[in-house]
Amino acid sequence: MERVRQRLFAVLLIVGFFAAWxxxxxxxxxxxLILPRPSQILATLIARAPVLWPHMLQxxxxxxxxxxxxxxxxxxxxxxxxxxxxxxxxxxxxLIGFSSIPKVAVVPIFVxxxxxxxxxxxxxxLVICFFPIVVNIATGLATTEPELExxxxxxxxxxxxxxxxxxxxxxxxxxxxxxxxxxxYAFVGTVLAETVASNRGIGNVMxxxxxxxxxxxxxxxxxxxxxxxxxxxxxxxxVEARVTGWAxxxxxxxx
Amino acid sequence: xxxxxxxxxxxxxxxxxxxxxxIELEDAAVTFGRGPAAVAALAPTTLDIRAGEFLALVGPxxxxxxxxxxxxxxxxxxxxxxxxxxxxxxxxxxxxxxMAFQNPTMLPWLTxxxxxxxxxxxxxxxxxxxxxxxxxxxxxxxxxxxxxxxxRAFAGHYPWQLSGGMLQRANLCRALIHEPQLLLLDEPxxxxxxxxxxxxxxxxxxxxxxxxxxxxxxTHDLREAGYLAGRICVMSARPGRIxxxxxxxxxxxxxxxMTYEPDFVSLNHRLRDLIVSARAGSA
Numbered sequence: 308m309e310r311v312r313q314r315l316f317a318v319l320l321i322v323g324f325f326a327a328w329x330x331x332x333x334x335x336x337x338x339x340l341i342l343p344r345p346s347q348i349l350a351t352l353i354a355r356a357p358v359l360w361p362h363m364l365q366x367x368x369x370x371x372x373x374x375x376x377x378x379x380x381x382x383x384x385x386x387x388x389x390x391x392x393x394x395x396x397x398x399x400x401x402l403i404g405f406s407s408i409p410k411v412a413v414v415p416i417f418v419x420x421x422x423x424x425x426x427x428x429x430x431x432x433l434v435i436c437f438f439p440i441v442v443n444i445a446t447g448l449a450t451t452e453p454e455l456e457x458x459x460x461x462x463x464x465x466x467x468x469x470x471x472x473x474x475x476x477x478x479x480x481x482x483x484x485x486x487x488x489x490x491x492y493a494f495v496g497t498v499l500a501e502t503v504a505s506n507r508g509i510g511n512v513m514x515x516x517x518x519x520x521x522x523x524x525x526x527x528x529x530x531x532x533x534x535x536x537x538x539x540x541x542x543x544x545x546v547e548a549r550v551t552g553w554a555x556x557x558x559x560x561x562x
Numbered sequence: 563x564x565x566x567x568x569x570x571x572x573x574x575x576x577x578x579x580x581x582x583x584x585i586e587l588e589d590a591a592v593t594f595g596r597g598p599a600a601v602a603a604l605a606p607t608t609l610d611i612r613a614g615e616f617l618a619l620v621g622p623x624x625x626x627x628x629x630x631x632x633x634x635x636x637x638x639x640x641x642x643x644x645x646x647x648x649x650x651x652x653x654x655x656x657x658x659x660x661m662a663f664q665n666p667t668m669l670p671w672l673t674x675x676x677x678x679x680x681x682x683x684x685x686x687x688x689x690x691x692x693x694x695x696x697x698x699x700x701x702x703x704x705x706x707x708x709x710x711x712x713x714r715a716f717a718g719h720y721p722w723q724l725s726g727g728m729l730q731r732a733n734l735c736r737a738l739i740h741e742p743q744l745l746l747l748d749e750p751x752x753x754x755x756x757x758x759x760x761x762x763x764x765x766x767x768x769x770x771x772x773x774x775x776x777x778x779x780x781t782h783d784l785r786e787a788g789y790l791a792g793r794i795c796v797m798s799a800r801p802g803r804i805x806x807x808x809x810x811x812x813x814x815x816x817x818x819x820m821t822y823e824p825d826f827v828s829l830n831h832r833l834r835d836l837i838v839s840a841r842a843g844s845a
Contacts, residue, residue: 461659468684
């Protein structure tokens with residue numbers, strides 16, 4: 308009952324938000340050059356769908372590729388610094404420095420190296436999304452209970468045995484939680500690079516639309532990005548709930 | 563129980579015969595750190611533990627009891643002297659070792675049954691048999707063991723569904739599933755209430771009488787030591803030395819009622835006085 312009510316309120320808030328937007332635009336006579344009404348944006352979305360569709364696929368594809376590479380990079384680095392104290396102490400300062408660079412600043416450099424287009428977009432989404440994965444994997448691996456490690460070592464377990472039987476499964480909730488965050492970051496990276504240096508993708512569509520004062524189209528792009536972002540987040544939340552249910556089920560009543 | 567009997571036992575190490583030396587500390591000392599920051603955890607100590615013996619280590623906190631346990635497990639190396647386990651240098655895995663701590667450390671993503679079977683995935687010769695047909699036999703063995711500690715009905719439950727006492731029973735099962743010749747227990751019942759603790763003394767005593775592994779038990783509870791052990795060593799404050807080493811002669815199986823009889827109470831008093839003076843000596 309409580310959950311149904313929560314859901315209902317959430318839906319009401321979203322509907323109310325768009326209704327208020329529509330009504331205020333009409334009531335205050337806001338020009339659609341400044342802020343188009345949601346109904347206009349929706350109409351633009353439908354009318355321009357054939358044009359927007361390939362751009363959306365481009366953005367989605369670039370994001371997923373950058374994300375996949377980011378996950379791979381994050382997994383490897385996270386595993387290495389999570390298992391080895393020495394690697395952790397050695398590499399952490401560099402990683403912190405690297406992650407604190409505003410990622411917009413690296414796009415021109417990628418363009419310099421690889422030209423404009425898909426490659427800098429993939430690389431930007433990679434560098435922006437791998438860090439949360441590194442941190443979560445490393446934390447998950449480093450927090451194995453020392454007593455359990457002693458029990459297993461006394462059995463003659465190798466480091467690999469412990470990693471396989473304890474470290475990796477224990478890290479899964481951290482890993483999947485970080486995937487949700489990382490996929491959203493990867494998305495930001497792609498759009499960022501597309502707006503700066505690409506002639507394809509939603510980011511590019513929005514830049515072109517804004518220089519043509521085609522404001523409804525720019526907003527249509529924004530809506531597509533929001534939709535994609537929500538869909539990706541939801542997809543990885545679902546995977547997380549499936550794979551690491553054991554970590555979130557503790558609230559059920561004990562025997 | 564038939565399932566256990568039908569499984570091939572690993573070839574017995576020489577030290578498996580009752581009475582042979584299972585653990586020998588030869589003038590073994592442990593110091594953590596170096597230079598001025600060095601902390602002597604264990605003063606040079608000589609101690610023999612025979613196979614099948616149940617030895618309890620008692621003493622003030624921080625006196626090096628757990629250090630001796632870790633030496634026997636091969637988890638740390640002595641700074642000087644030698645530690646021989648099963649006739650070989652500690653850590654050489656001459657004996658199969660089972661270990662249990664106060665924290666049951668069950669893996670939350672596995673059922674109790676699979677948690678208990680974890681050592682079989684790691685220790686030879688079980689490990690290489692695990693994938694093949696042996697799996698059902700292993701499960702039967704886990705069930706038999708869980709049955710013995712009264713947890714048979716909970717084999718398919720997850721750790722968060724069990725109480726602290728139940729988890730500690732499962733922890734004992736996990737420490738015993740691979741038929742260790744040496745069982746190392748570090749305050750296994752320290753976090754439990756008194757009634758659960760006394761109940762588990764009985765469980766542990768039965769398991770020991772059944773299998774007769776060599777047991778090294780670290781505890782703060784003098785009644786626990788008197789109930790379970792065949793021999794009690796009292797240690798001094800840090801750096802630990804063995805102050806007193808005496809056998810406990812009460813007949814087995816022992817009962818909780820026995821712990822209130824005059825002989826038992828006077829043993830407790832004697833141990834207590836030794837520890838109190840050891841603590842005073844360090845202050």
